Each structure stands twice: as structure tokens, then as C-alpha cells.
Amino acid sequence: MITRVTHVTVYVRNDEEALAFFTQKLGFKKKMDSPMGPGGPRWITVTPAGQSDFEVTLFNPSTWFKGEEAKLASEQIGKQAMIILESDDIEADHRALQAAGVSLDGGVRDLPWGRDLVFRDLYGNRYNLVQSKQG
Template sequence: MIQRVTHVTVYVKNEDEALAFFTSKLGFKKQSDSEMGPGGPRWITVSPAGQPDFEITLFNPSTWFKGEEAKTATEQIGRQAMIILASDDIEADHRALTAAGVAVEGPVRDLPWGRDLVFKDLYGNSYNLVQSK
């Protein structure tokens, strides 16, 4: 079942500026900063100093998306956040969400760091359900 909130995604225009703001201005700790493949977009997370198990993902949509999707996402900078939820059994959660009529986007995906799926609430907000390795 869904256990807790682990990440909140914040769209940013520039990863380095955002990282500097969160760490220098707010005192957050950098948890990760890595490329998602050679020359790919970066995965950057920061956490409040007293809550290392909760991370804010600093996400530049222009490096992750292309074309109209990039334009639409970039227009949401300052207005959009995605909630990432943790699962202890993503297959069971996938079945339960589907049975409940939740709009699940595609099957469970196997990724280098674990497994995930994306679903939407009734207003179209996206949520990423993750089962880490």
C-alpha cells in the first residue's frame, strides 16, 4: 500500500540557480545531483536539514521534455508540483488503482532505481508511485 510522501517536484528554469537558492538561501541539503544517462537531464534533489527522508526534486522541464510538452510544462513553472508516493508492493497497488477506476498511465515500469507507475487524480494532477529497489 501507499506508505508516505517521499518527493515533491518543483519545475525550475535553471537547475544550478535553483540548487544554489535552496542550499544557500534556505539551508537545504543537496541529496542527489546526477545525470539520467549520458548528456541527459539531471536528477537533483534537496531536503530540509531536519528531514532527509523528504526531498524536493528540482526539475527543469526544458531538459526532460520536447516540443509542445516542454512548452506546456515550462509555462507551469511557479505553479505546478508533482507528488511522488512510496509503495511497498507496486503490482498490488497497480491492481487496486485500476480496480478503483483511477486513470493509470501505462503499465508498471522497470527502471534502474526501481519500479514506478504514474496515475492522475480527478483534476488531472499527476502522481508518481515508486517502489525502490
């Protein structure tokens, strides 16, 4: 049986700019950056600062695939399913994201179950930052 999720893949256009976005603007930690052959793709993963057992794979389809497969995968950049992230202080995270110049889809929302904030990465993929009510 499936016991846990270890990685989620985000398609990116440029390895370096994606790595910089996740580490410098979102505060993720680089876990892996390994070349997969001479002049070829890189295996790049980042983790949220407080969760080293879960990795986001920054995957550049133009370096991994060729021809039609590369074209089709690259067309998915910025159109991927929303990833949900957890916050323990959504107001502080909101201020930090604003200060870092991250694109926000509005402000913090109060909802029956807690609070959330939607932001986008540099390619337009959406992320939902949530803080559940305590107790």
C-alpha cells in the same frame, strides 16, 4: 496502501540557480545530483536540514521533455501548488530569509493555530512556513 510521501517536484528553469537557491538561501542539503545520460537532464534532489527522508526534486522540464510537452510543463514554472514547510523558530527563519534576499509575501502572521510566513522561490512558487502552537 500508500504509506508516506517521499518526494515533491518543483519545476525550475535552471538547475544550478535552483540548487543554489535551495541550498544557500533556504539551508536545504543536496541529496542527489545525478546525470541521466550524456548531455541530458539531471536528477537533483534537496532535503530540509532536519528531514532527510523527504526530498524536493528540482525538475527542469526543458531538459527532460521535448516539443509541446516541454512547452506545457515550462509554463507551470512559478504556478505550482503551495508547499508547506515547518519551522521551530519562525522569527529566526524570517530574519534568515530576509538576510538571504528571499522574496517574502508580508511578515510573520499570528493565527489561531500558530504562526506562518509565505515566501517565494526564484521562480515565484509560493511556500508557507508554519510554526504550530505548542501544547
